[in-house]
Amino acid sequence: MVYLLYISVVMKMHNLHKISDEELVNLLTKDNQKAFTEIYNRYALNLADFAISKLNQVEDAQDIIHDLFIKLWEGRRSLIITANLKTYLFTLVRYKVIDKIRHNITRREYASTAQRIADYFDHGTNQQLEVRELNLLLQNSLKEMPPRVQQIYQLSRHQHHSVAEIAKSLNISTQTVKNQLSKALKHLKKSIGNVIIIIAILINNSL
Structure with missing residues (x-):
């Protein structure tokens, strides 16, 4: 029985693209790097597209996705997801996009003020x-x-x-x-x- 259970786990490890998000998160909290890679492959592109659509800046969007997945891995052992994984990841990206927009507004305020000085x-x-x-x-x-x-x-x-x-x-x-x-x-x-x-x-x- 134990042997069969072991075989089942091994098969899942080699077919991560077929398992649910919930199972992936469970594996991730146990330091499973393949589960992390599968989550990245499953969602990174769509998350990046979403960020690009809001920022119109590919480099900024890439930075957001890069930072998000670094923090996801670093905080894997204490990870608690109350909603589904997709909603969780898109919510994180949404907040990061808002922070980036605020940051960019600060830049524009500086440029706008400098121009107002020059014009006046x-x-x-x-x-x-x-x-x-x-x-x-x-x-x-x-x-x-x-x-x-x-x-x-x-x-x-x-x-x-x-x-x-x-x-x-x-x-x-x-x-x-x-x-x-x-x-x-x-x-x-x-x-x-x-x-x-x-x-x-x-x-x-x-x-």
Whole structure:
């Protein structure tokens, strides 16, 4: 009887594409790498398509799926899925997409604010001086950050290097690059708020 049970388990291990999601999750919690691979093969492409459809950025979508499956494997032993596996994975991707959109909005806010400064102070010597003062405010904000964060930010925003290119040139992981860029953007967001207030004051004074 025990031998037959063993044979049944072995057969399932070699035919994972035929077993249910629930059984795959059960195997995954027991450190079964083949079960993890089967889950990846079963859902990764559809999850990536979903992320791409929301972000319109292939690289960002790939990063989301990559991070999701890394965390799925790392947290396998404590994995608790109350719904079905498909719903669970798509829900995780949905939240990650929302976080990425928020992150991208921060970037757009920075670019939009910089353009508003340039548009408003486009004429006149005094206005140009004020533009330089506002740019100095942003530069000073950058200088408040650690040197490595400044370097990564400059490579990304001013030299337009990709995350992968920065990671390779600095010999660090892509995740480290992302973390440092996130720190830089959070810090600059405070400065952006100050700049918007300054613009409002200057506009009101000119009326």
